[in-house]
Amino acid sequence: MNHLSSVKHVIVILSGKGGVGKSTMAVQIALGLHAAGKKIGILDVDLCGPSIPKMFNLESRDIHQCNEGWLPVYVDKDQRIGVMSIGFLLGSADDAVVWRGPKKNAMIKQFLSDVYWQDVDYLIIDTPPGTSDEHITVMESLRGYNPDGAILVTTPQAVAVGDVRRELTFCRKTGIPVVGLVENMSGYVCPHCAECTNIFSKGGGQALAEQTDISFLGSIPIDSNLTLSLDTGVNILEANPRSPAVRAINHIVKKLIALDKDLP
Amino acid sequence: MNHLSSVKHVIVILSGKGGVGKSTMAVQIALGLHAAGKKIGILDVDLCGPSIPKMFNLESRDIHQCNEGWLPVYVDKDQRIGVMSIGFLLGSADDAVVWRGPKKNAMIKQFLSDVYWQDVDYLIIDTPPGTSDEHITVMESLRGYNPDGAILVTTPQAVAVGDVRRELTFCRKTGIPVVGLVENMSGYVCPHCAECTNIFSKGGGQALAEQTDISFLGSIPIDSNLTLSLDTGVNILEANPRSPAVRAINHIVKKLIALDKDLP
Numbered sequence: 285m286n287h288l289s290s291v292k293h294v295i296v297i298l299s300g301k302g303g304v305g306k307s308t309m310a311v312q313i314a315l316g317l318h319a320a321g322k323k324i325g326i327l328d329v330d331l332c333g334p335s336i337p338k339m340f341n342l343e344s345r346d347i348h349q350c351n352e353g354w355l356p357v358y359v360d361k362d363q364r365i366g367v368m369s370i371g372f373l374l375g376s377a378d379d380a381v382v383w384r385g386p387k388k389n390a391m392i393k394q395f396l397s398d399v400y401w402q403d404v405d406y407l408i409i410d411t412p413p414g415t416s417d418e419h420i421t422v423m424e425s426l427r428g429y430n431p432d433g434a435i436l437v438t439t440p441q442a443v444a445v446g447d448v449r450r451e452l453t454f455c456r457k458t459g460i461p462v463v464g465l466v467e468n469m470s471g472y473v474c475p476h477c478a479e480c481t482n483i484f485s486k487g488g489g490q491a492l493a494e495q496t497d498i499s500f501l502g503s504i505p506i507d508s509n510l511t512l513s514l515d516t517g518v519n520i521l522e523a524n525p526r527s528p529a530v531r532a533i534n535h536i537v538k539k540l541i542a543l544d545k546d547l548p
Numbered sequence: 549m550n551h552l553s554s555v556k557h558v559i560v561i562l563s564g565k566g567g568v569g570k571s572t573m574a575v576q577i578a579l580g581l582h583a584a585g586k587k588i589g590i591l592d593v594d595l596c597g598p599s600i601p602k603m604f605n606l607e608s609r610d611i612h613q614c615n616e617g618w619l620p621v622y623v624d625k626d627q628r629i630g631v632m633s634i635g636f637l638l639g640s641a642d643d644a645v646v647w648r649g650p651k652k653n654a655m656i657k658q659f660l661s662d663v664y665w666q667d668v669d670y671l672i673i674d675t676p677p678g679t680s681d682e683h684i685t686v687m688e689s690l691r692g693y694n695p696d697g698a699i700l701v702t703t704p705q706a707v708a709v710g711d712v713r714r715e716l717t718f719c720r721k722t723g724i725p726v727v728g729l730v731e732n733m734s735g736y737v738c739p740h741c742a743e744c745t746n747i748f749s750k751g752g753g754q755a756l757a758e759q760t761d762i763s764f765l766g767s768i769p770i771d772s773n774l775t776l777s778l779d780t781g782v783n784i785l786e787a788n789p790r791s792p793a794v795r796a797i798n799h800i801v802k803k804l805i806a807l808d809k810d811l812p
């Protein structure tokens with residue numbers, strides 16, 4: 285797995301619960317770090333529900349092989365954001381990956397060993413919900429590569445926060461450091477009357493971060509511009525730089541860069 | 549697995565994507581069928597992220613054993629809604645189930661064979677996101693028990709609809725019939741100005757149902773009453789019978805009962 289040795293930072297996006305915005309965070313953090321001049325790799329290990337290709341509008345693209353291994357699919361012409369996902373290996377977007385654990389583990393190990401990332405500053409690993417095969421395999425494979433750690437994503441509801449508590453136990457059991465927690469879908473500003481409603485409750489993420497003594501990276505409001513941008517593969521940071529979600533994302537990315545003491 | 553032979557209907561709640569409202573649907577459909585006089589069992593096979601106990605406010609409860617097997621935990625005094633979940637077997641709500649596939653499969657098989665449901669009309673099986681171990685094991689174990697089939701849940705976004713297309717492929721591959729599709733989080737009515745916004749896009753579920761020739765069961769709007777009821781374990785059908793989500797749920801339950809030609 286020596287391709288990983290040239291990667292400066294590895295960040296794993298985790299959440300016990302599905303649909304809280306892990307892939308959204310992976311994409312937005314990647315775009316934010318890219319806008320700050322960093323070179324990025326994104327590895328999508330959600331084998332049964334790969335969303336990253338669609339979110340970058342890369343669905344029809346193929347993976348190519350070179351002498352060094354598999355080449356990621358690049359989002360931009362300058363090849364500063366590269367993506368690897370099982371989505372690129374499926375014949376059709378409707379194909380279901382009906383695999384039990386051992387087959388999934390083998391695929392993830394191959395992704396971690398064979399993809400030729402080429403000196404990326406940040407490798408962001410997007411995971412499926414849960415604390416099972418995919419997660420155990422990623423954590424075991426990253427040992428020895430000194431990953432920065434995990435960013436946990438939650439929504440404010442008690443049900444989601446409960447799942448993140450379990451994910452935190454998982455991080456402690458598997459020995460991966462926690463970079464911090466992001467609360468997604470925190471409040472919705474009505475575009476008609478500009479009043480904010482906490483559709484999915486409020487503050488659960490921040491309270492959890494305080495209780496468990498982990499860093500709170502920030503809250504991202506519900507923003508239909510963000511949903512739309514991810515459905516169409518548009519870079520919202522460029523298309524809609526003043527939207528509430530973008531301001532929140534930029535804030536989180538700044539915190540991440542501030543954590544990086546190894547780079548100038 | 550002869551405890552399953554006394555179950556009249558088996559419905560599996562599926563969605564490729566997480567966080568679209570599978571557990572919410574499982575709970576609301578159970579409550580709706582219960583209000584219509586049916587006896588209900590709910591089996592939660594989301595081993596890494598069990599939400600059902602919290603949604604019924606049963607978190608501190610324990611499973612008891614009788615001569616016939618494990619007794620479900622009952623929601624009501626009349627024992628007309630029984631729940632089985634790994635949540636009842638964990639010491640603390642923070643405990644993470646860090647299990648690979650084979651251990652998960654063994655647990656699910658035990659749930660399917662050892663729980664003494666006692667003549668329930670409907671057994672509703674809530675699943676984790678994806679198309680992997682848990683789903684394959686459930687489908688294999690249900691063969692021979694003539695399950696009614698799967699209810700697929702999606703949100704309107706393209707990303708979620710894509711995952712449901714894959715789940716549909718899974719149903720066809722494993723031979724489970726599709727009862728129909730529910731679109732959750734379809735539009736949000738602002739409580740301040742009463743204007744409706746399609747936060748997560750609109751109509752993706754209905755369009756998918758038409759394209760793939762499966763039954764569209766209905767749309768459920770975003771409703772903070774519903775989120776709150778599930779965080780606190782309150783029965784929204786009784787607490788808030790006129791809320792928009794409850795009207796939509798009642799509509800879906802009526803369709804399900806209409807499908808049932810075996811019962812008077």
